[in-house]
Amino acid sequence: MIESRSDKIFSIVVYIVLTIFGLTIILPFLNLLATSLSDQVAVSNGSVAFWPKRFTLSAYQFVMENRQFWNGLKNSLFITVVGTLLAMVVTTLTAYPLSLPKFRARKTFLVIFIIVMLFNGGLIPTYLLINQIGLRNNRWALILPCLISTYNMLLVKNYFETLPEALYESAKIDGATELQIFLKITLPLSLPTLATVALFYAVGFWNAYFNGMIYISTPDKMPLQTYLQTLLNMAYIPAHELPPEIAESLSTESIRAATIFSATLPILILYPLLQKYFVKGLVLGSDK
Amino acid sequence: MNPQKKPNKFLKHLKQYGALYLFLIPGLILVLIFNYTPMGGIVIAFKNYDIFAGGSPIESIIKSEWVGFAHFKALFANDDFTNAFENTLIISTYKIVFLFPIPIMLAIMITDIRSKWYKKTIQTIIYLPHFLSWIVVTALFIQILGPYGVINNWLKSAGVITQSIAFFGNNDIFRGLIVISAGWKEVGWNAIIYIAAITGIDPQLFEAAKMDGANKVQQIIYITLPSISNTIVMLFILRIGAILDAGFDQILNMYSYVVYDKGDILSTLVYRAGLGQQNYSFATAVGLFNSIVALVMVLGGNWLSRKIFQKGLW
Numbered sequence: 001m002i003e004s005r006s007d008k009i010f011s012i013v014v015y016i017v018l019t020i021f022g023l024t025i026i027l028p029f030l031n032l033l034a035t036s037l038s039d040q041v042a043v044s045n046g047s048v049a050f051w052p053k054r055f056t057l058s059a060y061q062f063v064m065e066n067r068q069f070w071n072g073l074k075n076s077l078f079i080t081v082v083g084t085l086l087a088m089v090v091t092t093l094t095a096y097p098l099s100l101p102k103f104r105a106r107k108t109f110l111v112i113f114i115i116v117m118l119f120n121g122g123l124i125p126t127y128l129l130i131n132q133i134g135l136r137n138n139r140w141a142l143i144l145p146c147l148i149s150t151y152n153m154l155l156v157k158n159y160f161e162t163l164p165e166a167l168y169e170s171a172k173i174d175g176a177t178e179l180q181i182f183l184k185i186t187l188p189l190s191l192p193t194l195a196t197v198a199l200f201y202a203v204g205f206w207n208a209y210f211n212g213m214i215y216i217s218t219p220d221k222m223p224l225q226t227y228l229q230t231l232l233n234m235a236y237i238p239a240h241e242l243p244p245e246i247a248e249s250l251s252t253e254s255i256r257a258a259t260i261f262s263a264t265l266p267i268l269i270l271y272p273l274l275q276k277y278f279v280k281g282l283v284l285g286s287d288k
Numbered sequence: 289m290n291p292q293k294k295p296n297k298f299l300k301h302l303k304q305y306g307a308l309y310l311f312l313i314p315g316l317i318l319v320l321i322f323n324y325t326p327m328g329g330i331v332i333a334f335k336n337y338d339i340f341a342g343g344s345p346i347e348s349i350i351k352s353e354w355v356g357f358a359h360f361k362a363l364f365a366n367d368d369f370t371n372a373f374e375n376t377l378i379i380s381t382y383k384i385v386f387l388f389p390i391p392i393m394l395a396i397m398i399t400d401i402r403s404k405w406y407k408k409t410i411q412t413i414i415y416l417p418h419f420l421s422w423i424v425v426t427a428l429f430i431q432i433l434g435p436y437g438v439i440n441n442w443l444k445s446a447g448v449i450t451q452s453i454a455f456f457g458n459n460d461i462f463r464g465l466i467v468i469s470a471g472w473k474e475v476g477w478n479a480i481i482y483i484a485a486i487t488g489i490d491p492q493l494f495e496a497a498k499m500d501g502a503n504k505v506q507q508i509i510y511i512t513l514p515s516i517s518n519t520i521v522m523l524f525i526l527r528i529g530a531i532l533d534a535g536f537d538q539i540l541n542m543y544s545y546v547v548y549d550k551g552d553i554l555s556t557l558v559y560r561a562g563l564g565q566q567n568y569s570f571a572t573a574v575g576l577f578n579s580i581v582a583l584v585m586v587l588g589g590n591w592l593s594r595k596i597f598q599k600g601l602w
Contacts, residue, residue: 004503006503006504006505007503007504010400010503010504010505011400011504014397014400014401015401015406017397018394018397018398018401018410019410021394021414021476022409022410022413022414024472025413025414025416025417025472025476026413028428028429028431028432029428031428031431031432031437031438032427032428032431035431043436044436045436046436046437046440046441047441049438049441089314090314090315090318091315093311093312093314093315094311094312094314094315096308096311097308097309097311097312098312100308103305103308105305105309109312109316112316112319113315113319116319116323116324118583118586118587119327119579119583120323120326120327120579121323121325121326121327121328121329121330122326122330122558122572122575122576122578122579123555123558123559123562123563123571123575124329124332124558124562124563124568124571124572124575125326125327125328125329125330125332125572126322126326126329127562127563128326128329128332128345128349128568129321129322129325129326129329129345131345132344132345132346133321144318144321144322145318145322147318148315148318148319153315177307178307178308178311179307182311203419206421207419207420207421207422207423208421209421209422209423210537210540214563225421225423225424228421228423228424228427229423229541232423232426232427232430232541253431253434253436256427257427257431260424260427260428263424264420264424267419267420268416271412271416271419272412275411275412275415
């Protein structure tokens with residue numbers, strides 16, 4: 001069919017609008033990267049746009065030698081890996097019984113989990129609780145309270161509900177226990193949704209800065225995002241914290257940009273590879 | 289399976305479902321400790337909490353004196369509270385008015401694209417900011433909008449301004465900055481659900497419309513929008529329900545005392561008053577007010593959604 005003139009114009013407008021929107025997302029990253037690779041003179045006279053000027057790697061040299069950065073990275077990796085694994089265990093274990101129609105008590109338990117999605121004690125009582133149970137300045141304070149999100153649990157539960165009941169029936173007849181059914185049938189059949197939810201948890205743990213800010217008091221236990229936040233709030237980095245050979249040539253902006261870019265790199269690399277899974281899993285899971 | 293009939297119903301139930309209760313234990317313990325226990329801590333909104341009243345937080349809570357509703361009565365006479373409450377509603381309303389329609393438009397545009405390569409690339413790009421923390425997003429915006437950032441430089445070299453604009457420190461600009469950066473981060477991601485809805489429309493409807501000579505704009509008005517109107521209305525109701533969530537992480541990272549006037553919201557006030565000034569009871573009272581109004585809004589939205597669509601958030 002021949003496209004009419006107005007349809008052609010429509011298509012052109014679509015391409016233009018989407019491309020501009022896409023650029024507004026990419027260009028700030030290019031600006032950040034360019035700033036991180038430019039020297040002090042270029043950054044402070046404001047001439048760096050999307051390409052490095054007076055190219056230098058010394059900001060990255062500083063990041064690589066910065067103990068706080070590596071500590072943060074180590075803590076964030078620990079929190080993200082351990083947190084995501086435990087969260088997946090707890091979330092799937094909870095979602096499984098709640099997805100079985102034969103389990104009459106499920107309605108009551110579902111309410112218990114939905115209530116915490118709708119109402120919470122608030123910042124101060126939670127803060128006092130963490131102090132009370134001695135999790136202050138402990139990395140587990142950044143993991144334990146975040147192991148079950150009702151929203152994620154419902155995504156998993158809704159997906160479990162779509163699995164054919166006949167599979168469960170035949171396993172039951174073969175004498176399989178609930179744990180065997182859960183491990184050998186339910187989980188393997190739900191991989192796209194589980195990958196999506198694992199990604200949500202991992203991103204949540206990786207990006208969390210607030211609990212690190214209020215519960216962690218020693219820098220060596222700080223997660224990376226909390227360290228980034230302190231860096232962001234610093235007007236400038238004191239000269240004595242910089243190695244003397246680069247202190248002259250390096251601006252605070254470049255160091256900040258190099259640190260932020262290095263901290264975001266894992267997401268920038270992993271995300272496009274995982275994208276196809278989460279879109280699929282999200283659409284499947286949300287379709288009740 | 290044991291064919292014998294057990295006389296005790298409870299034992300029978302336990303034998304059949306016992307394993308399922310065990311499955312629930314880890315999740316239940318976690319929500320009991322980290323979600324339900326703090327709800328008990330809300331009592332400090334009705335006391336004058338004194339950290340030094342006891343040896344531990346719980347002891348201090350028990351030993352602090354009751355003041356009843358005193359903190360709540362004081363709320364509306366408190367300028368910080370009324371300012372933050374007003375800002376919460378205004379910023380949220382701006383976000384809804386300006387940002388709610390954009391994902392719908394994006395979804396319509398994306399589903400119109402024929403080139404598979406372009407479609408995939410643009411989706412990958414526009415979903416990306418959703419996965420960045422507000423720390424990183426704030427850093428990007430400070431980078432671009434800072435005194436030596438590209439925007440100020442362009443405006444200067446174009447002769448529009450002579451002095452740099454302090455985007456983050458200007459009460460007239462701050463709310464706009466909040467709405468734009470929230471849009472930058474989330475509108476792409478929020479389009480996903482509409483893209484799924486549009487992809488689900490029967491393609492025959494579009495074919496028939498084309499036969500009748502309808503152009504793309506007419507197809508959008510007469511087919512696409514009516515077909516996804518349920519999704520739109522439902523998400524709109526749920527969005528209104530979340531009106532008291534004006535974006536804590538975003539504002540905490542982007543604001544400073546210079547823009548409290550137009551930028552301070554209830555949750556940032558709770559943080560400053562509570563953990564900053566250690567005004568625990570007042571902060572908890574503000575937080576409780578926020579939680580209760582939010583709860584009523586969410587329940588109302590869900591009730592409405594169920595009434596209209598037989599489908600809610602849960």
